[in-house]
Amino acid sequence: MAGLTTAAYLARAGLKVQVFEQHTLPGGYISSFVREGFTFPAGPTSLTSNGITFPILKDLGLDAKRRFVRVGHQISWGEVDIPLQNPQQTCRALETCFPAEKRGLERYFRWVEVGGNGFREMVESGLMFGKDAFKTMLGVWARHPRFPWAAWVAHGQTNRSLHERFFKDPTLQKYLNELAYPVMPGQNTLGMWISYFYDTWVPVGGMQALANIFVRFIHDHGGEVHLGQRIRRVRVEEGAARGVELENGAFIPARMAARLPPVEVIKSGALERRNGTRTRLGLMTSLPLLAACFVLVRHPRTTWEWTVAGLIAGLIALVLAGPHVVSLLGRPLLRWSSSRGATLFLAADSVVKFPARTSLTVVALGGSLSLVVALAGTIQSLERDIVAWMNDVFAFDLSLQVNELSASPYATGRMPGSFIDVVRRDPQCGEAYGVRATFLEYAGDDVLLIAYDVEPFQRGRVQRGKSRDPAGDLAAAAAMRAGKIAVSTNFAVIHGLDIGDRIELATPAGRRAFEIAHVQIDHSWFRGVLFMDLTLYRELWNDDTLTYIDIRLAPAADLEAYRAELTQRWNASHGVFVNRTQDLIDYGVRIMREWFRLANVQLLLAVIIGGVGVANTLLISVITQSRQIALLRAIGASAGHIRRMLATEAALVGLAGGVCGCVLGLITARWLILPMMIKASGIAPPFVVPVGAMAAAMAAALAISLGASVLPLRAVRRIDIVQGIGYE
Structure with a gap:
């Protein structure tokens, strides 16, 4: 019946079909025989719905032409008969x-x-x-x-x-x-x-009637069924089946022969359509997952648990969408490579032939490299934003503080407030203002409070051209002198505040409400900064110490000489360090670049994950195509040709992984990490494309892939050419 079923499908597809049955009745195992007027089936006695017969009859349109009757059953022992109704x-x-x-x-x-x-x-x-x-x-x-x-x-x-x-x-x-x-x-x-x-069902006319209906179907579609004709052998010439030889010596040529499952021969492109349906389903499933990822990660009120869930959804979406992307890009890649030599075409064909395997390898390699690109982009974005902020805010020449820069990035020590009077009396000092920095609790968070002489600070910024809104900055200084406060942009984002809102702070003099007069960029603390006039701070906190003193030099003063003089005067006696403005900026940049060294760890991870993935892909490629490689060797391809083919395949995978890593890295930095940074710290730096890191990722991807091809190349040497030819 398997042969009759296959022949029926082939005949329906328009192919010229001949069936040779060694039995004198069609159907072989399910044929029937008659003895003394009774018909007996030689094989199956009945059918059930839990099988392939009824679906096949329906698919061929034969279900209406064959009637079935239900068969009854009973339990019997001795004189007892119990029908099963x-x-x-x-x-x-x-x-x-x-x-x-x-x-x-x-x-x-x-x-x-x-x-x-x-x-x-x-x-x-x-x-x-x-x-x-x-x-x-x-x-x-x-x-x-x-x-x-x-x-x-x-x-x-x-x-x-x-x-x-x-x-x-x-x-x-x-x-x-x-x-x-x-x-x-x-x-x-x-x-x-x-x-x-x-x-339980049996066809009217017995099981032989089921075989007969397939025979009629084959005849109706131009096919032939020959009974009592045994095939002696299949004739194979030049590695291909040419036809069959019958027991009587006749040769029946075959127009085509296939080693594929019937469904792939019957329906042109059926396998491709099935794989295409699967990959399209994966793509459609990935779209809502990607949407959920971006919504959960970017929304400012999403909890960390849901943020992690969003990231996992995004990763699953990439895996699901990958095969469709490979299939989509595979066709133009094959067309392009077909005119550029057999080596490139065979490598491209191997990459495209297994879209799920290729996409997983590319995503694994690209995903690990994307961490390097994303981290570099994020750090460069922060670096640019912080340097711009420091250039706007540091409107002074020297800064005196108790702690050394290399010991802590934050000024935490204290010096007597009287120091500023000594500095102001020095003729080399054009203007000086004191700053007190301390931490306090607000809404369960530790925030940084910076109290300073607001008028000389803003006046200096205006005079040196560092203020982008001179009138607004001077008005904010006047409002702060009147008892209002300013907040950093990240503090405002985290707590949902704006100009005109009021917040309560716990002071030694009791809880007190303050109106926000100004919101300004400041990166001094990742959970936000509050700014207050120094006079108001001293009144409420009863603290006249200073954390650091910023100095603008008099016009005729020498920066290096004055710095050396202050260091000699106060470093040994009071532990005060004198830093130039550029020293502070350079130190901030150096800290950022120290963070960038984390990218080296990510690069090592990429080497391990990507290398193993590419090696595994190429090894599977060698195993699944061992007979093809054996035939290539048999018709003259040298080991060098095969090595170049595998190296080209590795390069294609590496190139795709590098591009994937760059794209995923940019997406991760722009739409995942930066929104998470805003959610965590309120800081929103401008997005920077890390060109250098992207070039390094591309080079690393190619190097990793080519390095990973060494192991599969060794497997090529173990392929038995004779065995491969024998199988074909």
Whole structure:
């Protein structure tokens, strides 16, 4: 029947088909024979819905041409005959024979009825062939809510153990066990009863009629079926099947021969369409996951748990969408490579042939390299923003502070407030202002409070051209002198505040409300900064110490000489360090670049993950194409040709991984890391494209891929050319 079925599909597809059957009747195993007026089947006696026969008949349009009748069953022993019509009738009939098992029989057939109804619906829906599995099971559970219970009862049981569980009488157990295999899974017992009660069929005219209908179908579509014709051998010439030789010596040439499954021969492009459907489904599934990723990560009120869930959804989306992208780009790649030599074309064909494998390798390599690009882009964005902020704010020449720069990036020491009077009296000092920096708690967070002489600070910025809004900055200084405060932009973002809002702070003098007069860029502390006039701070905190003093030199003063003089005067006696403005800027940049060294660790990770992935991909490529490689060697390809083909394949994968890493890195930095940074710290630096890091990622991807091709190249040497040719 397998041959007749294949021939029917080929004939329907328009191919000229000849079938040679050594039996005198079509159908072979399912043919029938007649003895004294009775027809006996030589093979199968009946069919059920839980098989391929009915779907094939429906697909070929033969279901309306062949009538089936339902076959009845019965249990018989001695003088007892019990027809199997339905669970209730069978239960009552067995109760009359085994009255002591009445309770067990009722429980058993209640289980059969509950589970059997659900099982029957599953069979009739086509679920066994993967048709709408999820939708079907939801419907089964909705209409048969006790079906999961029935499945649970049978879980881990055999047909025999189920009967031992429900019944004590060994005779009853024996008769029920004989209805099927005693050791078959318990779930199949439900299918057994459904077949006996409702789902056993035989074609009108016997099983031979089923074979005959396929023969007529083949003839109707231009094919031929030859009976009593045995094939002696398949003739193979030059590695291809040329036809068949019959037992009588006749040779029947074949216009085409295939080693592929019939469905791939019958339907042109069926395999490609199936894979295309699968990859498109993956792409469509990935789109809502990507949308969820961006929404969860970018939304300012998303919790960290949901942010992590969003990142995982994005990663899954990349894996699902990858095969579709490979298939989409594969066609133009093959067209382009076909005119540029066999080596490049064979390498491109190997890459495109297995889109899921290729996409996973590219995503693994690109994903690890994307960390380097994303980290570099993020740090460069921060560096540019922080340097611009320092250039705008540092409107002084020298800064005096108690702690050394190399000891801490934040000024935490204290000096007497009287120091500033000494500095101001020095003729080389044009102007000086004091700053007090301390931490306080606000809304459960540690925030930085900076109190300073606001008027000389803003006046100096205006005079040196560092203020972008002189009038606004001077107005903000006047408002702060009047008792209002300013906040950093990241503090405003984190706490959802703006100009005109009021916040309460705990001071030694009690809780006090302050109105926000100004919001300004400041990167001094990642959880936000509050700015207050120094006079107001001293009044509320009763603290006249200073953290540092900023100095603008008099016009005729010498920067280096004055710095040396201040260092000599105060460093040994009071532990005060004198730093130039450029020293502070350089130190901030140096800290940022120290962070960038983390990218080296990520690059090492990329080498490990990417190298293993590419090596695995190429090794699988060698294994799956070993016969193809053997044939190439047999027709003259040298080991060098094969090495170049694999190296080219590795380079293509590496190039794709590098591009993937750059694109994913930019996306990660721009739409994932920067929004997370805003969410965590309120800091929103401008996005910077890290050109140098992207070039390094591309070079690393190629180097990793070519290095990983060494192991598969060794596998090429072990391919047996003779064995490969023999198989073909």
